[in-house]
Amino acid sequence: MIQGKWFPQGADLSDPISVRRDVFSRGRDALDDGAQNVVVYLDGVPAAAGRLWWEDGAFRLGDIGVSAPFRGRLLGDLVLRLLLFKAQEHFAREVRLRAPFGTEGFFARLGLREVSRGESETEMMIPGEEIDLDTCRACGKKDCPKRRD
Ligand SMILES: CC(C)(COP(=O)(O)OP(=O)(O)OC[C@H]1O[C@@H](n2cnc3c(N)ncnc32)[C@H](O)[C@@H]1OP(=O)(O)O)[C@@H](O)C(=O)NCCC(=O)NCCS
Incomplete structure (x- = not known):
């Protein structure tokens, strides 16, 4: 079973930090005092995580990572969608992130x-009003049985 869970400021961050350590070899930092973290669990195991915070007039996403054994199962996609949805809920004017080289396509989707x-990252952004989490609208597949239009 796949489950998503939010960790607001002040919450116990053991699960988000366990994924962050696994993927990025980094632990808790000062940003966490003002960030909202999210974890996606696969059968109760923290498998993917990311966080969202406010900085210099924009919402920022960061530390979006999936533990290696769980990659390629759309868990990263789910974390990104949860973060963008949360930014939308906050009426974000724009959302920014720094994508390590080679991951831009994941975010461009x-x-x-x-x-x-x-030097090693690409600054990316999307205006808040352009966030569109409707997968079918953005997908080019014409004969997909899940298509709703
Ligand atoms: C990048 C990362 C988060 C992707 O997570 P994932 O769970 O393996 O990816 P998903 O299964 O959700 O992939 C969703 C889609 O994105 C695509 N995708 C995944 N990684 C990609 C990449 N690096 N570049 C382009 N597209 C990518 C997949 O092919 C898939 O496309 P499809 O639906 O058309 O088949 C994961 O590989 C990771 O943790 N990497 C190390 C940490 C990192 O670099 N994080 C990025 C920013 S902080």
């Missing part, structure tokens, strides 16, 4: 676009 390139 949900409409994030390149703003600038650093």
